[in-house]
Amino acid sequence: EIVLTQSPATLSLSPGERATLSCRASQFIATSLAWYQQKPGQAPRLLIYDASNRATGIPARFSGSGSGTDFTLTISSLEPEDFAVYYCLQRHSWPQTFGQGTKVEIK
C-alpha cells in the first residue's frame, strides 16, 4: 500500500499570504495524484487532478505541481474561504490512499 505523507500538519497563515502544502508518496506514482479541500461539516471537494489540472470551477489561485513522489499544492493568495483541511489522494496503485491532511488555519 502506498503511503502519502502530508506536511505540515497545520499551516497558520493570514489572508492574502501564499500557502504551500506538500504531499510525499512512499513509492513512484507518476502524476496520479489529486487534491481535495474539506471544510467542517462538509464533504470533500475536488480541486486538482493528475497533479496539476484544476477541476471545473476551481479558482486560478489554486495550483498543483509535482510528479513521481513529491507533490505540491499552492494557494497563491489565501481568501477567507480557503481556510480548511486539504487532502491528497493517489490512484496509481491499488488500494487508492489518502494523505492524513493539512489544516490551513487563520493566523
Place this chain on the structure above:
Amino acid sequence: EVQLVETGGGLIQPGGSLRLSCAASGFTVSSNYMSWVRQAPGKGLEWVSIIYNDGTTYYTDSVKGRFTISRDNSKNTLNLQMNSLRAQDTAMYYCARWTGMVYDHWGQGTLVTVSS
C-alpha cells in the same frame, strides 16, 4: 444535476449490523464506479469499498468479510451492508462517484457510531 444522499447511519452496539444507502440522481449508478469512503471523528479520509460498473467489488482489508457493497438498479441506489461492527468502524460514511481518475461527486455523509 448530480446528487448523492446517504441514509441509514445511527448508533449501533458492537457486533451489530447496519445497512447504509446512497440515493443518486442526475446519473445512473449502475453505469459508474461507486465507492464508500469513511472518516473517523477528527481523522482523515479512508477508502472502504468500490463497485465497478461490471459489478466487480473491492474492499479495504479491515472490512473484508464483514461489509458488502451492492447496487439496487431499480432505485438507482448504492448500498453498504455492514456486519460484525466494531468501535473502529465509527465514522462518517460518504458515498462518492469514482470516474477512474477522481471522486467528482460526494454525498453529505451518514454517521455511524458503534458503541455500547
